[in-house]
Amino acid sequence: MTRTYVLIRAKAGTMWNVRSDIEKIEGIVDVHVITGPYDLVALVNLPSTDNLKRLLEIIHDVEGVVSTETWIAM
Amino acid sequence: MTRTYVLIRAKAGTMWNVRSDIEKIEGIVDVHVITGPYDLVALVNLPSTDNLKRLLEIIHDVEGVVSTETWIAM
Amino acid sequence: MTRTYVLIRAKAGTMWNVRSDIEKIEGIVDVHVITGPYDLVALVNLPSTDNLKRLLEIIHDVEGVVSTETWIAM
Amino acid sequence: MTRTYVLIRAKAGTMWNVRSDIEKIEGIVDVHVITGPYDLVALVNLPSTDNLKRLLEIIHDVEGVVSTETWIAM
Amino acid sequence: MTRTYVLIRAKAGTMWNVRSDIEKIEGIVDVHVITGPYDLVALVNLPSTDNLKRLLEIIHDVEGVVSTETWIAM
Amino acid sequence: MTRTYVLIRAKAGTMWNVRSDIEKIEGIVDVHVITGPYDLVALVNLPSTDNLKRLLEIIHDVEGVVSTETWIAM
Amino acid sequence: MTRTYVLIRAKAGTMWNVRSDIEKIEGIVDVHVITGPYDLVALVNLPSTDNLKRLLEIIHDVEGVVSTETWIAM
Amino acid sequence: MTRTYVLIRAKAGTMWNVRSDIEKIEGIVDVHVITGPYDLVALVNLPSTDNLKRLLEIIHDVEGVVSTETWIAM
Amino acid sequence: MTRTYVLIRAKAGTMWNVRSDIEKIEGIVDVHVITGPYDLVALVNLPSTDNLKRLLEIIHDVEGVVSTETWIAM
Amino acid sequence: MTRTYVLIRAKAGTMWNVRSDIEKIEGIVDVHVITGPYDLVALVNLPSTDNLKRLLEIIHDVEGVVSTETWIAM
Numbered sequence: 001m002t003r004t005y006v007l008i009r010a011k012a013g014t015m016w017n018v019r020s021d022i023e024k025i026e027g028i029v030d031v032h033v034i035t036g037p038y039d040l041v042a043l044v045n046l047p048s049t050d051n052l053k054r055l056l057e058i059i060h061d062v063e064g065v066v067s068t069e070t071w072i073a074m
Numbered sequence: 075m076t077r078t079y080v081l082i083r084a085k086a087g088t089m090w091n092v093r094s095d096i097e098k099i100e101g102i103v104d105v106h107v108i109t110g111p112y113d114l115v116a117l118v119n120l121p122s123t124d125n126l127k128r129l130l131e132i133i134h135d136v137e138g139v140v141s142t143e144t145w146i147a148m
Numbered sequence: 149m150t151r152t153y154v155l156i157r158a159k160a161g162t163m164w165n166v167r168s169d170i171e172k173i174e175g176i177v178d179v180h181v182i183t184g185p186y187d188l189v190a191l192v193n194l195p196s197t198d199n200l201k202r203l204l205e206i207i208h209d210v211e212g213v214v215s216t217e218t219w220i221a222m
Numbered sequence: 223m224t225r226t227y228v229l230i231r232a233k234a235g236t237m238w239n240v241r242s243d244i245e246k247i248e249g250i251v252d253v254h255v256i257t258g259p260y261d262l263v264a265l266v267n268l269p270s271t272d273n274l275k276r277l278l279e280i281i282h283d284v285e286g287v288v289s290t291e292t293w294i295a296m
Numbered sequence: 297m298t299r300t301y302v303l304i305r306a307k308a309g310t311m312w313n314v315r316s317d318i319e320k321i322e323g324i325v326d327v328h329v330i331t332g333p334y335d336l337v338a339l340v341n342l343p344s345t346d347n348l349k350r351l352l353e354i355i356h357d358v359e360g361v362v363s364t365e366t367w368i369a370m
Numbered sequence: 371m372t373r374t375y376v377l378i379r380a381k382a383g384t385m386w387n388v389r390s391d392i393e394k395i396e397g398i399v400d401v402h403v404i405t406g407p408y409d410l411v412a413l414v415n416l417p418s419t420d421n422l423k424r425l426l427e428i429i430h431d432v433e434g435v436v437s438t439e440t441w442i443a444m
Numbered sequence: 445m446t447r448t449y450v451l452i453r454a455k456a457g458t459m460w461n462v463r464s465d466i467e468k469i470e471g472i473v474d475v476h477v478i479t480g481p482y483d484l485v486a487l488v489n490l491p492s493t494d495n496l497k498r499l500l501e502i503i504h505d506v507e508g509v510v511s512t513e514t515w516i517a518m
Numbered sequence: 519m520t521r522t523y524v525l526i527r528a529k530a531g532t533m534w535n536v537r538s539d540i541e542k543i544e545g546i547v548d549v550h551v552i553t554g555p556y557d558l559v560a561l562v563n564l565p566s567t568d569n570l571k572r573l574l575e576i577i578h579d580v581e582g583v584v585s586t587e588t589w590i591a592m
Numbered sequence: 593m594t595r596t597y598v599l600i601r602a603k604a605g606t607m608w609n610v611r612s613d614i615e616k617i618e619g620i621v622d623v624h625v626i627t628g629p630y631d632l633v634a635l636v637n638l639p640s641t642d643n644l645k646r647l648l649e650i651i652h653d654v655e656g657v658v659s660t661e662t663w664i665a666m
Numbered sequence: 667m668t669r670t671y672v673l674i675r676a677k678a679g680t681m682w683n684v685r686s687d688i689e690k691i692e693g694i695v696d697v698h699v700i701t702g703p704y705d706l707v708a709l710v711n712l713p714s715t716d717n718l719k720r721l722l723e724i725i726h727d728v729e730g731v732v733s734t735e736t737w738i739a740m
Contacts, residue, residue, distance in 0.1 A: 002419060003180055005189060012141055013134035016127055032151055032221035033127070035144045035257050041153060041219070043191075049372060049419070052444045053460055053477070060457035067456050070479045071189070072442050073180035074422045076197060077254055079263060086363055087356035090349055106225055106295035107349070109366045109627050115227060115293070117265075123150060123197070126222045145263070146220050147254035148200045160437055161430035164423055181423070183440045183479050201238055201255070208235035215234050218257045224345060271298060271345070274370045275608060275625070282605035289604050292627045294368050296348045299624055301633065308585055309578035312571055328595055328665035329571070331588045331701050337597060337663070339635075367633070369624035373476055375485060382733050383726035386719055402447055402517035403719070405553050405736045411449060411515070413487075441485070443476035446715060493668060493715070496740045497534055497551070504531035511530050514553045516738050518718045520641060521698055523707060550669055550739035559671060559737070561709075567594060567641070570666045589707070590664050591698035592644045645682055645699070652679035659678055662701045 001045055003073040004052060006059060008040040014064030015039050021062045027055050038069070075119055077147040078126060080133060082114040088138030089113050095136045101129055112143070149193055151221040152200060154207060156188040162212030163187050169210045175203050186217070223267055225295040226274060228281060230262040236286030237261050243284045249277055260291070297341055299369040300348060302355060304336040310360030311335050317358045323351050334365070371415055373443040374422060376429060378410040384434030385409050391432045397425050408439070445489055447517040448496060450503060452484040458508030459483050465506045471499050482513070519563055521591040522570060524577060526558040532582030533557050539580045545573050556587070593637055595665040596644060598651060600632040606656030607631050613654045619647050630661070667711055669739040670718060672725060674706040680730030681705050687728045693721050704735070 010018045015033045022031045022042055031042040042059070046052060049072065059068055084092045089107045096105045096116055103117040116133070120126060123146065133142055158166045163181045170179045170190055177191040190207070194200060197220065207216055232240045237255045244253045244264055251265040264281070268274060271294065281290055306314045311329045318327045318338055325339040338355070342348060345368065355364055380388045385403045392401045392412055399413040412429070416422060419442065429438055454462045459477045466475045466486055473487040486503070490496060493516065503512055528536045533551045540549045540560055547561040560577070564570060567590065577586055602610045607625045614623045614634055623634040634651070638644060641664065651660055676684045681699045688697045688708055697708040708725070712718060715738065725734055 003178075005182065005184075012139070013131065016131070030151075034153065034219040034221055035146055036153075036217065036219035038219075049442065049444055056444070057457065057460070065456070069184065070444065071182040071184035071186075072419060072479055073182055074419055074426070074440065077252075079256065079258075086361070087353065090353070104225075108227065108293040108295055109368055110227075110291065110293035112293075123220060123222055130222070143258065144222065145256040145258035145260075146197060147256055148197055148204070148218065160435070161427060164427070183442055205235060205238070213234070220257055271368060271370055278370070279605065279608070287604070292370065294345060294627055296345055296352070296366065299622075301626065301628075308583070309575060312575070326595075330597065330663040330665055331590055332597075332661065332663035334663075365628065367626040367628035367630075369626055373474075375478065375480075382731070383723065386723070400447075404449065404515040404517055405738055406449075406513065406515035408515075439480065441478040441480035441482075443478055493738060493740055500740070501531065501534070509530070514740065516553055516715060518715055518722070518736065521696075523700065523702075548669075552671065552737040552739055554671075554735065554737035556737075567664060567666055574666070587702065588666065589700040589702035589704075590641065591700055592641055592648070592662065649679060649682070657678070664701055 001047065002049060004044040004046060004049075005071040005073075006042040006044060006056070007038040007069040007071065008042060008059070009066045009068075010039045010064045011066055018062055018064045022059060025055070025058055027051065075121065076123060078118040078120060078123075079145040079147075080116040080118060080130070081112040081143040081145065082116060082133070083140045083142075084113045084138045085140055092136055092138045096133060099129070099132055101125065149195065150197060152192040152194060152197075153219040153221075154190040154192060154204070155186040155217040155219065156190060156207070157214045157216075158187045158212045159214055166210055166212045170207060173203070173206055175199065223269065224271060226266040226268060226271075227293040227295075228264040228266060228278070229260040229291040229293065230264060230281070231288045231290075232261045232286045233288055240284055240286045244281060247277070247280055249273065297343065298345060300340040300342060300345075301367040301369075302338040302340060302352070303334040303365040303367065304338060304355065305362045305364075306335045306360045307362055314358055314360045318355060321351070321354055323347065371417065372419060374414040374416060374419075375441040375443075376412040376414060376426070377408040377439040377441065378412065378429070379436045379438075380409045380434045381436055388432055388434045392429060395425070395428055397421065445491065446493060448488040448490060448493075449515040449517075450486040450488060450500070451482040451513040451515065452486065452503070453510045453512075454483045454508045455510055462506055462508045466503060469499070469502055471495065519565065520567060522562040522564060522567075523589040523591075524560040524562060524574070525556040525587040525589065526560065526577070527584045527586075528557045528582045529584055536580055536582045540577060543573070543576055545569065593639065594641060596636040596638060596641075597663040597665075598634040598636060598648070599630040599661040599663065600634060600651070601658045601660075602631045602656045603658055610654055610656045614651060617647070617650055619643065667713065668715060670710040670712060670715075671737040671739075672708040672710060672722070673704040673735040673737065674708060674725070675732045675734075676705045676730045677732055684728055684730045688725060691721070691724055693717065
């Protein structure tokens with residue numbers, strides 16, 4: 001089980017809507033609107049890094065998502 | 075009572091109009107156009123961080139506001 | 149209950165030792181060595197932002213910790 | 223009366239001590255340890271920008287203060 | 297008398313036109329197209345920081361001006 | 371099999387020595403001194419991200435290595 | 445034979461399509477979607493830096509590619 | 519005779535066309551597409567910095583040129 | 593006559609002393625401690641860029657000066 | 667023949683001494699102290715990128731050289 005953090009930048013004013021949409025996605029453990037250089041952080045538990053591709057594609061399809069950055073626990 | 079600073083970037087030439095609009099918002103203690111890397115700083119006193127969501131949504135609706143950053147006093 | 153993320157930069161080569169020390173601290177839900185611009189991320193659940201002061205002081209005392217950044221869920 | 227914000231970076235682990243020392247300085251309206259790219263923000267009200275020189279010299283003498291940035295309300 | 301520096305970024309190819317327009321503005325002591333991270337620097341002498349608001353609004357109305365940064369002598 | 375890139379910054383003048391030491395480490399597929407913002411890039415093939423911890427500790431022990439950044443293929 | 449790394453930034457959501465297109469280009473040894481500040485890294489082996497011009501033009505024609513950075517092994 | 523370096527950023531995919539256009543401009547000693555943070559570097563020899571104004575205006579008119587930075591030898 | 597701006601970073605707490613020393617240097621038209629990303633700005637009028645070398649060497653010898661950046665009017 | 671640019675950062679106050687030392691090195695076509703984000707630029711013509719290794723080692727041995735960045739013409 002690999003813990004992954006997806007840091008999300010969203011269009012101004014859409015942050016809490018993005019949060020509502022992302023917390024319904026399978027594999028998402030938790031998602032918060034946060035202070036600091038990113039707008040949201042999503043916590044992901046995946047059986048392997050292979051499943052990350054599909055999850056990121058779903059996140060990019062959420063309305064308001066501008067870009068993502070992925071951090072993998074080592 | 076949590077003190078929060080909202081740093082605001084505004085469209086070129088709209089800074090003092092943004093200031094006029096933001097100082098009318100409930101919960102705003104003070105707001106200034108400032109020198110430095112941001113265009114305005116708004117001082118906020120809120121009973122808890124829960125109220126921040128609504129306040130930020132109102133600020134994002136002000137014409138001329140491009141983006142915000144939130145700093146929370148610890 | 150406020151979720152807080154503490155992003156940590158550590159001295160080169162000390163990352164997993166810092167992790168071992170931090171995961172024993174009370175209030176820490178989870179801590180990972182991560183890829184990306186920071187070295188570790190610690191997840192914190194606190195009754196209020198008041199408790200953050202003491203927690204950050206304990207983290208700063210961990211050997212190898214160079215600096216921290218705090219993100220608060222809104 | 224000119225409102226000035228002094229943004230302060232402090233040595234790791236000294237932030238709340240720096241806060242205690244700075245809030246005693248004359249002319250300081252308020253000072254907070256904050257999340258975000260700086261460690262503390264001090265609010266200053268001064269009759270003119272001339273008095274800023276002396277205030278900044280006093281702040282630089284506080285133990286733990288590494289550097290300051292000054293924003294002046296316009 | 298407060299000396300202020302207004303650093304200006306201009307649209308590619310408009311720098312010398314912006315210079316011609318800005319040097320006619322009242323309160324501008326000098327203005328140059330410069331090498332380095334900004335495109336122009338304007339030197340301003342003002343009786344107080346209050347007059348800065350109107351001057352910046354005039355500069356923002358000059359065709360080709362994209363953004364400004366203000367530095368105040370202390 | 372997960373492909374990982376370890377980007378390395380080295381002390382001025384030690385880059386080719388660091389290269390010689392790192393190319394002997396087990397798990398390293400290739401390592402180059404490169405133009406650009408980093409000094410060296412090491413290509414790693416590992417059965418899982420678990421083995422990364424030990425490999426990074428060995429790289430940090432190489433004389434001249436100042437810091438590393440890890441990118442994992444997704 | 446000169447080893448070159450081409451770092452690629454792609455439009456949000458196109459990363460794996462860009463990968464499929466680039467791995468068919470002649471001269472590309474390997475290409476991965478990666479965590480970190482870039483979206484993809486392509487490994488190139490070329491007889492000389494002269495051939496780089498044509499290869500970069502082909503990469504820029506791939507749909508979704510926004511910008512590239514080139515690092516040459518020394 | 520003052521040696522000046524003009525660093526040029528160009529639209530993706532236009533770098534070698536920009537090079538062809540710029541090497542025909544009078545006063546340009548040499549121009550290369552380069553690896554690193556800029557896209558092209560042009561070497562200029564001018565009798566004085568006065569002639570720089572006209573040369574930069576010509577460069578900004580070249581199709582594909584997005585922005586320039588000027589470094590003057592001291 | 594070429595107008596040159598020398599932007600100066602100084603050791604914390606030495607800014608006004610640096611100012612006193614620099615305003616005595618021949619060729620310096622004006623020097624201010626400023627808000628913003630630098631600590632001081634010095635205005636220089638020189639017959640040609642050749643004289644800049646000696647002036648910068650004198651400025652670097654002033655106690656408290658950490659680094660300088662030079663902008664030349666075009 | 668590959669044209670290479672070596673951008674050099676030098677210790678404060680050593681820039682013209684570094685220039686004198688570097689212009690004597692074989693393979694250096696030209697070297698200037700420059701305005702802008704680097705301190706010096708050295709122009710190099712080399713039969714191949716293989717010779718770059720030795721040249722960079724010689725440059726790093728020059729007193730006052732802090733770090734270098736290498737740009738290769740494509």
